[in-house]
Amino acid sequence: MNNYELQVENFMLYCSSRNLSQKTLKSYEQSLRLFGLYLSDVFQITDVEKVKSVHIRKYIQYLRERGKYTVSRNVMANDINFPQNRTDFSKPISDSTIANYVRNIKVFFNYLYDIEKEIKQNPVSSIENIKPLRKQKTLLEEDELIKVLRQCDTTTFYGYRNWVIIRLLLDTGMRISECLSLVPEVLDFKNKSILIQNPKNNKQRYVYFSHRMSSDLKRWLLYRDRYSNSDYLFPTIRGTQLEVRNFEKTLREIGKRVNVSIHPHQLRNNFAKYYLLHGGDWATLSRILGHSSVEVTQKAYLDFADKEVGEKYQRHSPLNNLKL
Structure with a gap:
């Protein structure tokens, strides 16, 4: 294990001690x-002290030029996952992905400089964050x-389950990972609320469901x-927790059948x-979604399309709502 790999291992232990989510750790x-692979292959650098800002900028340029899944830190995994068979293999890496890589690298070197004092100069101090253009979110x-x-076959266990999940996500705004980890005990039918344990920050919050959703959940x-005698609210047929990736795949397939992305x-x-x-307000929405601010x-x-803005205007127009 070289110096860079040792420092990464130490950093991961530090992150684990802070109870960061598995998604963040990964x-x-x-x-x-x-x-680390790039530093070793291109510059023969295996010591964190030798990493300079120019190496990071070169890496950003390299990321923009290479395609998706053309590099792997685990060569054996390629023989199992066959990335070359993916439809998006070698396509350009998105700015969002590159921004995430750069942000993670900056967190690592800030840790080495500010906390561990392993490096005398911080190579990321002059590296700016990449700000990808936000894609406008489609309003279905x-x-x-x-x-x-209607594509959910409610005569089957999994079809009925998926139908309820879709309606609950749309009615509450909770994350799919939060939804699939629910147990019946967190449902409060009197106040029509659900207690959510946020895996991203280990904080609790409440989301709320409608009268119609209350009936759906009771049924x-x-x-x-x-x-099923599973502990989970939305289990698999075997009673285990439904995995996010499996539900995502199912929902995409349902959408394809009716030409809806x-x-x-x-x-x-x-x-x-x-x-x-x-007519909902920002402050309440922020609390429901579990955002930090x-x-x-x-x-x-804030990325409403012109059509959506126009429709909202018609509902709140002074002349439409006042008897003038």
Whole structure:
């Protein structure tokens, strides 16, 4: 194990001690291992003290030029996953992905400089964060949502389960990972609320469901209890926790059948936009979504299309609502 690898290992132990989510840990390790491979192959650098800002800038340029999945930190994994068979193999890496790589590298070297004092000069001090252009989030039309829901075969356990999940995501704005980890005990039908344990920051918050969703959930619980003794609210047929990637795949396939591009996070986005379009306020929305501040929420959901702005205007126009 060389010096760079040793420092990455130490950094990962530090991150684990801070109870960061598995998703964050995986992102850090993947980014840093790939950067380490680049440093070793291109510059023969295996010591963190020898890394300079020019190496990081060269790496950013390299990321923009190379394609997706053309480099792996685990060669054996390529023989199992066959990345060359992916439809997006060798396509350009998105600015969002590159921004994430750079952000992770900066966290690592800031750790080495500020906390561990392992390096005398910080190579990331002059590296600016990459700010990718935000893609406008698509607002699904009512008829599109109806088409998707009608594709769920509610005569089957998994079809009925998926139908309820889709409606719950749209009604509450919770993350799919939060939804699939729910247990019945967190449902409060009296206050129509659900207690969420946020895996991203280990904080708790409440999301709320409608009267119609309350009926849906009560019927689902009766159905579920007849066919499963699982601890989870939305288990697999075997009673285990439904994995996010499996539900994502199922939802994409449902959408393809009716020519609707849809994924779980899009339902969270649509909840937020419909909430605002129907008169909801930013502060309440921010709390429901579990964002750290109202500013974070506004940055995420200010990208309304002209059509959406026009429709909201018609609902709130002074002349339409005042008897003048």
